[in-house]
Amino acid sequence: MPEAVLSVNGLDGHYGDSHVLHGVNFSIRAGEVVTLVGRNGAGKTSTLRAIMGLLPRRSGSIALRGRQLIGLPPHRIARAGIGYVPDDRGIFASLSVAENLALPPRAQAGALSDGEIDALFPRLKERRASPGTKLSGGEQQMLAIARALRTGARLLLLDEPTEGLAPVIVQQIGAILRDLKSRGYTVLLVEQNVHFAASVADRHIVMENGRVVDSLDNAELAADPGRLDRFLGV
Amino acid sequence: MSVQVLSGQLLLGLINGAFYALLSLGLAVIFGVLGIINFAHGAFYMVGAFAAWGLATYLDVGYWPALVLVPLAMGLLGMGVERLMLKRLAGLDPLYGLLATFGLALVLEGTFRQVYGSSGQPYPVPEALQGGVNLGFMFLPLYRGWVVAASIVVCLATWLAIERTALGARLRAVTERPDVAQALGLNVPLLVTVTFGVAVALAAFAGVMAAPVYQANPLMGSNLIIVVFAVVVIGGMGSLSGAILSGYGLGLAEGMTKVFYPPAANIVVFVIMAVVLMVRPAGLFGRAS
Numbered sequence: 001m002p003e004a005v006l007s008v009n010g011l012d013g014h015y016g017d018s019h020v021l022h023g024v025n026f027s028i029r030a031g032e033v034v035t036l037v038g039r040n041g042a043g044k045t046s047t048l049r050a051i052m053g054l055l056p057r058r059s060g061s062i063a064l065r066g067r068q069l070i071g072l073p074p075h076r077i078a079r080a081g082i083g084y085v086p087d088d089r090g091i092f093a094s095l096s097v098a099e100n101l102a103l104p105p106r107a108q109a110g111a112l113s114d115g116e117i118d119a120l121f122p123r124l125k126e127r128r129a130s131p132g133t134k135l136s137g138g139e140q141q142m143l144a145i146a147r148a149l150r151t152g153a154r155l156l157l158l159d160e161p162t163e164g165l166a167p168v169i170v171q172q173i174g175a176i177l178r179d180l181k182s183r184g185y186t187v188l189l190v191e192q193n194v195h196f197a198a199s200v201a202d203r204h205i206v207m208e209n210g211r212v213v214d215s216l217d218n219a220e221l222a223a224d225p226g227r228l229d230r231f232l233g234v
Numbered sequence: 235m236s237v238q239v240l241s242g243q244l245l246l247g248l249i250n251g252a253f254y255a256l257l258s259l260g261l262a263v264i265f266g267v268l269g270i271i272n273f274a275h276g277a278f279y280m281v282g283a284f285a286a287w288g289l290a291t292y293l294d295v296g297y298w299p300a301l302v303l304v305p306l307a308m309g310l311l312g313m314g315v316e317r318l319m320l321k322r323l324a325g326l327d328p329l330y331g332l333l334a335t336f337g338l339a340l341v342l343e344g345t346f347r348q349v350y351g352s353s354g355q356p357y358p359v360p361e362a363l364q365g366g367v368n369l370g371f372m373f374l375p376l377y378r379g380w381v382v383a384a385s386i387v388v389c390l391a392t393w394l395a396i397e398r399t400a401l402g403a404r405l406r407a408v409t410e411r412p413d414v415a416q417a418l419g420l421n422v423p424l425l426v427t428v429t430f431g432v433a434v435a436l437a438a439f440a441g442v443m444a445a446p447v448y449q450a451n452p453l454m455g456s457n458l459i460i461v462v463f464a465v466v467v468i469g470g471m472g473s474l475s476g477a478i479l480s481g482y483g484l485g486l487a488e489g490m491t492k493v494f495y496p497p498a499a500n501i502v503v504f505v506i507m508a509v510v511l512m513v514r515p516a517g518l519f520g521r522a523s
Contacts, residue, residue: 052417078419090414099403104418150292192495 003065003187005030005155006051011060013043013050015208020046022210023060029154033177033187035197037229038207039232044190045087047207048157053077064155079107083148087159087190091132096127100143104151111152116214120176121146138169145176156180158189162196174200194228204228238346241372243489249378249447251485252385253279253458255478258465259389260433262477263396265466266409267429270320270331276455276462278434281310282344282441287355287450297360297446304442305435312434314341316427339456347451354451381443388439389478396474411473453509464507470520480518 004027013021021043030066036044053074062069064147069077078084084164092100101117101124118125121142127135141161148156162170162175171191177187177200191197197204198218206214208227216227250341256277264272285304289295295303315338323330359377367373407415408425416422441454448454465484469476484503491502498505510518 054413054417073423074413074416075419075421078417084417086414086417090411090418092410092414094406094410095403099400101413102400103407103420105405105420107419147418 001203003030004028004063005032005065006188007061007063008021008047008051009061009063011047011050011062012058013046013055014057015046015055020055020210021050021058024050024210024212026212026215028186028188030186031181031184031187032203033181033201033212034203034205035189035191035201036205036207037191037194037197037228037232042207044207045159046210048084048086048159048188049154050061050084051077058088072099078151078153080104081108081151081153081155083151083153083156085144085148085156085158085161087163091135091140091143093131093133095131095132096128097124097130097135097143100132101147101150104147106150106152108152108154110154112149116163117149120149120179138165138172141165141169141173142176145173149180155186156188158187160190160192162191162193170196179190191230194232198222237371238373240493243493244486245372245374245378245489246380246381246492247486247489248482249485250488251482252382253327253440253481254446254462254465254485255389255442256385256436257462257482258469258477259392259460259474260436260461262469262472262474263392263405264430264433266472266474267405267426268316268320268324268331269328270323270335271420271463272433273332273336274315274338274342275335275433276400276457276459277342278308278312278437278455279441279444279458280346280450280452280455281342282433282438283357283445283450283454284350284441284452284458286440286442287357290357291355300447301442305439308388308430308438309393309435312428313431315434316430320430321423321427327482331452336492339459343452343456350450350452352452354454355447356449357445359446381447384443385440388436389481392436393478394473394475415482466501468503468507468510468517470517473517476517476519 007027009025011021011024025048036047038044046055049055051062051069053069053072058070060070064080064082066131067080069080095103123139124143124146127139132143145158145161155188161173165173180187198221202215203215204221205212221227244353261272261275264270285307286297286300289300289303319334320331323334363377363380366373377460396405404420404425408420408422412422444454465480466477468484469480484506487502487506488499492499
């Protein structure tokens with residue numbers, strides 16, 4: 001079994017007075033695509049933000065290939081090799097597409113080349129000079145993923161990459177994620193859409209009230225499709 | 235009215251505008267990146283003028299070296315102020331930053347007034363720029379022409395560096411969304427510190443250039459800074475091109491008012507500010523948020 005790329009143990013997180021993560025535990029192996037699923041407010045986005053060091057207060061353990069990330073500022077965490085796509089995509093309006101793409105410093109060797117990025121995201125190539133926010137939602141999402149890839153990070157954290165997108169764009173994002181998986185990338189994504197999650201991911205981690213309450217792979221999900229409903233149903 | 239009077243006042247207006255533009259540009263950059271209204275900006279400008287005077291008086295260092303050394307030293311001082319003082323206020327109500335920099339301005343001004351009084355220390359025009367040229371319609375003192383030209387070049391270079399370079403793109407990203415920028419790997423705390431240092435260096439550069447025109451006077455900063463705040467508001471908070479263009483524009487407007495209705499010269503900027511705020515609350519070049 002490949003080693004764990006990311007190990008989260010006993011992770012607690014706070015926003016001001018509100019305690020949003022309660023001892024979150026999970027780990028992800030190299031090359032895995034894993035989803036965090038759960039209701040709104042279950043702590044999925046907070047978990048990604050805690051990993052990136054964006055929560056005001058966090059404690060416990062987050063290890064990236066054995067290196068402890070608790071205590072590091074966000075830019076050091078990013079440079080340790082994590083590509084992050086926030087839930088609102090984080091595209092800068094005052095930067096062109098090309099500037100958005102070139103913004104993050106190269107953290108590691110082995111990043112996709114500009115040619116590979118262009119091949120993976122042909123739509124972006126045509127729109128290099130446009131301001132970042134003149135793109136459609138789907139194009140912004142692709143720009144955010146492409147930008148994360150340019151750093152050379154081999155672990156990607158994607159926060160709801162399909163949210164608000166048309167079905168045809170969701171399919172394109174799915175194809176891109178499967179392509180990245182075939183290239184050996186490790187991906188942790190927050191996803192509300194269980195069908196999409198099952199189509200791209202190997203495994204699903206279920207969160208509720210700031211805790212991990214279940215974990216199942218695609219075979220288990222197929223055998224018992226109702227198992228997630230308990231946590232996702234309204 | 236003679237052409238001489240008109241063009242003379244226009245030149246004076248342009249010179250004031252040159253200083254407004256340099257200072258309001260720095261203020262706008264600081265406001266964008268740190269979210270702080272830097273009340274100490276005028277004091278840094280004043281200290282820049284005194285530093286040039288001090289270098290000349292005590293160390294016999296002339297204008298041209300001072301024009302390089304003073305902004306460098308003041309930029310380092312600014313970085314120290316950011317690291318030791320302003321950094322601790324990040325994330326708090328912006329009022330704390332305003333109060334802290336206001337206090338710093340009072341301390342700096344008070345110290346210089348205590349030591350040097352408030353009558354001003356004369357600083358000579360550098361030898362190479364003494365005298366002037368007759369343009370036919372007016373006499374242009376060389377030093378004043380230099381001030382306007384240097385200010386335009388420095389403002390333009392700063393604007394280009396921010397709007398057209400990769401480093402500038404990082405600065406714009408930090409201005410917009412510091413959290414996302416840092417999560418993408420940008421060393422945001424370092425960028426913030428350097429930005430503040432560069433803006434302080436700009437103020438000090440303006441101070442050195444001002445010394446031969448206005449002398450080094452402990453009150454020169456507070457006299458100027460109120461107008462410069464109005465300039466930033468008129469240009470649009472956070473708009474760099476707005477800060478530069480309204481700097482020169484308002485200098486000229488002041489000059490013209492001196493020609494046509496002198497009693498209003500001191501308030502024309504504030505009248506314009508009031509009108510702009512009524513018509514376009516985001517400022518002439520600001521984007522409504």
